[in-house]
Amino acid sequence: MGLLGLYQAQFRTTAATHLQYRVESLIWLFGGIVEPTVYLVVWSTVAESSGGRLGTYTSGGFAAYFAVMMLVEHLTFSWIMHEYEYRVRMGRLSFVLLRPVHPIHADIVDNLTYKLMSLIFLLPVAAFLMWAFHAEFAPPLWAVLAFVPALALAFLLRFLMEWTLAMAAFWTTRVSALNQTYYVAVLFFSGQIAPLSLLPGPLADIASVLPFRWFVSFPVELVLGRLTPAETAAGYLAQAAWLAAALVLVRRVWRAGVKRYTAVGG
Amino acid sequence: MAELDIEIRELTKTYLVHRREAGLKAAVTSLFRRRQEEVHAVERVTFSVSPGEVVGFLGPNGAGKTTTLKMLSGLLHPTAGEARVLGHVPFRRERDLLQRITLVMGQRQQLVWDIPAIDSYDLNRAVYRIPTDQYRRTLAEISDLLELGGLLNKPVRNLSLGERMKVEIGAALLHRPQVLFLDEPTIGLDVTMQRRIRSFIAEYNRRHGATVLLTSHNMADVAALSRRVIVIHRGRLLFDGALDHLVARFSSHKTIVVQLREAVADPSRYGEVTAVEDGRVHLRVPKSETARVTAQLLAELPVEDLTVEDPPLEDVIERVFAQPGD
Numbered sequence: 001m002g003l004l005g006l007y008q009a010q011f012r013t014t015a016a017t018h019l020q021y022r023v024e025s026l027i028w029l030f031g032g033i034v035e036p037t038v039y040l041v042v043w044s045t046v047a048e049s050s051g052g053r054l055g056t057y058t059s060g061g062f063a064a065y066f067a068v069m070m071l072v073e074h075l076t077f078s079w080i081m082h083e084y085e086y087r088v089r090m091g092r093l094s095f096v097l098l099r100p101v102h103p104i105h106a107d108i109v110d111n112l113t114y115k116l117m118s119l120i121f122l123l124p125v126a127a128f129l130m131w132a133f134h135a136e137f138a139p140p141l142w143a144v145l146a147f148v149p150a151l152a153l154a155f156l157l158r159f160l161m162e163w164t165l166a167m168a169a170f171w172t173t174r175v176s177a178l179n180q181t182y183y184v185a186v187l188f189f190s191g192q193i194a195p196l197s198l199l200p201g202p203l204a205d206i207a208s209v210l211p212f213r214w215f216v217s218f219p220v221e222l223v224l225g226r227l228t229p230a231e232t233a234a235g236y237l238a239q240a241a242w243l244a245a246a247l248v249l250v251r252r253v254w255r256a257g258v259k260r261y262t263a264v265g266g
Numbered sequence: 267m268a269e270l271d272i273e274i275r276e277l278t279k280t281y282l283v284h285r286r287e288a289g290l291k292a293a294v295t296s297l298f299r300r301r302q303e304e305v306h307a308v309e310r311v312t313f314s315v316s317p318g319e320v321v322g323f324l325g326p327n328g329a330g331k332t333t334t335l336k337m338l339s340g341l342l343h344p345t346a347g348e349a350r351v352l353g354h355v356p357f358r359r360e361r362d363l364l365q366r367i368t369l370v371m372g373q374r375q376q377l378v379w380d381i382p383a384i385d386s387y388d389l390n391r392a393v394y395r396i397p398t399d400q401y402r403r404t405l406a407e408i409s410d411l412l413e414l415g416g417l418l419n420k421p422v423r424n425l426s427l428g429e430r431m432k433v434e435i436g437a438a439l440l441h442r443p444q445v446l447f448l449d450e451p452t453i454g455l456d457v458t459m460q461r462r463i464r465s466f467i468a469e470y471n472r473r474h475g476a477t478v479l480l481t482s483h484n485m486a487d488v489a490a491l492s493r494r495v496i497v498i499h500r501g502r503l504l505f506d507g508a509l510d511h512l513v514a515r516f517s518s519h520k521t522i523v524v525q526l527r528e529a530v531a532d533p534s535r536y537g538e539v540t541a542v543e544d545g546r547v548h549l550r551v552p553k554s555e556t557a558r559v560t561a562q563l564l565a566e567l568p569v570e571d572l573t574v575e576d577p578p579l580e581d582v583i584e585r586v587f588a589q590p591g592d
Contacts, residue, residue, distance in 0.1 A: 012388065012389075013381065013385050020381065020421075099394075258359075
C-alpha cells in the first residue's frame with residue numbers, strides 16, 4: 001500500500017472536495033485564463049504594428065507562446081503560500097503533525113487533483129486561443145516527447161520552492177508582503193509577462209540566474225520547438241540541480257519550522 | 267521504563283509572552299522596549315501511567331492540562347524535563363509513536379468539512395497504513411459502539427455537534443491507538459451523548475487494554491471512567507491518586523441524611539442544616555464529627571433511616587482549586 005495507497009486515497013478525498021466547490025474552482029480558473037490572454041493580445045498587436053515580427057516572435061508565434069504558457073503556468077502553479085499562514089496561525093498544523101506522514105504529500109495530491117480536473121476546461125480554451133489568433137508553431141516530435149519530463153520537473157521544482165517559501169509563516173505573521181514580491185518576480189523572470197528573449201539586457205541576465213525560468217519558460221519554449229537538443233539537455237540539468245537544492249532546503253526549513261512551531265505552541 | 271506507557275519527569279513548559287498596556291502610547295513604546303514575561307504553563311510535573319489505566323487529568327482553565335497533553339503527543343517541545351510515551355520521546359514524532367497514539371481535542375477537527383466522513387476515514391486508513399481487513403473490522407466495531415449508523419455517509423457539515431464529535435472520535439481511533447489523549451471529549455454535548463461517549467471510551471479501554479489520559483470539566487466523565495485522577499493547578503501537580511482519596515483528602519465535611527418518623531424542633535444543634543424535605547433532614551457536619559453525630563442522632567431522635575454521603579465531586583474539586591497555587 002504505502003505512499004501510492006495514500007496518494008490514491010488523498011486523490012479521492014480531494015476530488016470530492018473540489019467537486020463541492022465547482023463554481024469557486026471555475027472562478028479561479030477564469031483568472032488563469034484572462035491574464036495570459038491579455039498578454040497574448042498585447043504582444044500580438046505589438047508584433048503586427050512593428051512589421052509583423054518582434055525578436056524571433058511573429059504575431060502567431062506570440063499566440064502559440066501564450067496559449068502554451070497558460071497551460072504550463074496552470075499546471076505548475078500552487079496556492080500553498082496563501083494557505084500556510086492560516087495553517088500555522090489557526091493551529092491546523094497540529095492535526096497534521098499528529099499524522100505519521102509528511103504533509104507535503106497531501107498538498108501535492110491536492111494540487112494535482114485540481115489541475116487534472118480543470119484541464120478539462122483549460123485545454124479547449126487554449127485550443128480556441130490558438131485557432132482564433134492563428135498560432136504558429138511546428139515542434140519536432142522529439143521536442144514534444146521531451147516536454148513531458150520537463151513539465152514534471154518544472155512542477156516539482158516550483159512546488160518545492162513555493163512550499164519552502166510558504167514556511168516563512170512559521171516565523172512571521174506578515175507573509176503577504178513576501179508573497180507579493182515573489183509573485184512579481186515570477187511574473188517577470190519566468191517568462192509569464194513576455195518571452196525571456198525579449199527582456200532588455202540586465203533583466204535577461206537576472207532571469208538567467210534565477211530558478212523561475214526553469215518552471216515556466218523552459219518547458220514552453222521546448223514544446224514550441226524553439227530549443228536545440230543541446231539547450232534542452234542543459235535545461236534538464238539546470239532543473240535537476242535546482243530541484244536537488246530545493247529538496248535539501250524544504251527538508252531543512254521544515255525541520256526548523258516545526259521546531260519553532262512546537263516551541264511556541266499552536 | 268518499558269512497563270509504563272506514559273512517563274514524565276519534572277516536565278516543564280515556559281512561554282515567553284510580550285506584554286504591553288492598552289493604547290497607542292504603549293504600542294509605540296513597545297516598539298523600542300519590549301517587556302517579556304515568562305509564563306510557567308507547566309512546572310516540574312512528574313507522573314507515570316501504566317498500560318491499560320484510565321486517568322482523569324483535572325485542573326481549572328489554564329492549569330496546563332492541554333499543554334501537557336500537547337507535549338505528550340509531540341506537538342509541543344518541553345522547556346525542561348523528560349517525557350516518554352511508549353518508550354519514545356514524543357517531540358521527535360517518530361512514525362512508530364504516531365502510529366500508536368491519538369489526540370482528540372474538543373474543538374479541533376480532522377474531518378474534511380464538505381464530504382462524508384467515510385471519505386475522511388478512508389484517508390486515515392491510507393495515512394496510518396491500516397490493512398484492509400483490519401480496517402473493516404475496526405470500522406464495524408466503532409460504528410457499532412458509537413452508533414454511527416448513517417452518519418458516516420452525510421457531509422460532515424450537515425452533522426450536529428454531538429454527531430460530529432462521535433464521528434471525530436471514531437476517526438481518531440481507526441488505527442487502534444494504544445494510548446489515547448482525550449482533551450474535553452464531551453464538551454458541548456447533551457447528557458445522552460456524553461453518556462454514549464463515556465461508555466464508548468470505557469468499552470474501548472476494556473476491549474483493547476488502551477491507556478487513556480482524559481481531561482474534562484465534567485466530573486461525571488471523570489467519576490465514570492477513571493479511578494485514578496491527577497490534578498494540576500497553575501502548572502503544578504497537586505494530587506495524584508485514587509479518586510476516593512481525593513474526596514477524602516479535600517472534603518472536610520460529610521452530609522448526613524436522616525429520615526425521621528416525626529418532626530423535630532431544632533435539628534440544627536446536630537450540624538448545619540442544608541435541606542429539609544418530607545421529614546428528610548440534610549446535615550452538613552465536619553468529617554471528624556461524623557461518627558459522633560451519627561451515634562447521637564440514632565440515640566436521641568426517632569430515626570427511620572440514615573445515610574452518610576460524601577459531598578458532590580464538583581464541590582470537592584472546587585475546594586481543590588481554591589487551594590493557593592504555591
